[in-house]
Amino acid sequence: EAQVTQNPRYLITVTGKKLTVTCSQNMNHEYMSWYRQDPGLGLRQIYYSMNVEVTDKGDVPEGYKVSRKEKRNFPLILESPSPNQTSLYFCASSPQGRNEQFFGPGTRLTVL
């Protein structure tokens, strides 16, 4: 089944404790991206990747890191999480950027 998976789905952590949210797609898509969704603000892009080893900042990259070492995986890293990073995070992929994006199920992160 073609899909985008994210793990974990729910995470409660404390300020400053490094965490990684994994994202994987099995559709051989070149483009992958991370968004955060906050009430009233829609989906804001954090980082995106046009292909392996190519990543670029989106609208709200501060406090986040990503890597794209292989085509299928695009992990999101929070080196030192803070409460303002409490949000719902979505990973997405598409054949190329200018195409339908397929979203993962979302990760709800709470930073205390």
Place this chain on the structure above:
Amino acid sequence: GENVEQHPSTLSVQEGDSAVIKCTYSDSASNYFPWYKQELGKRPQLIIDIRSNVGEKKDQRIAVTLNKTAKHFSLHITETQPEDSAVYFCAVWNNDMRFGAGTRLTVKP
């Protein structure tokens, strides 16, 4: 960067009525305009999209119109049904994807 504005933020209609959601963008180089539907607790899913070389596209009860000169595009839902109740997001592609803030549509039976 691209600035996407979406209106209205909430919309309530009676079942069977039409619903229209509008988005404006700032960069005339933008060339791909999708609309996503997000049901409560679910992930966003594409419902219709349009590219800059087309003025209108229709898929059953859903249509999107694009006015490149005025830099706006709209989602039209006809004969609304309760299952159309969701949050709808417009988006614009110009080297990256920018989303509008969303419209919460409620269809009252």
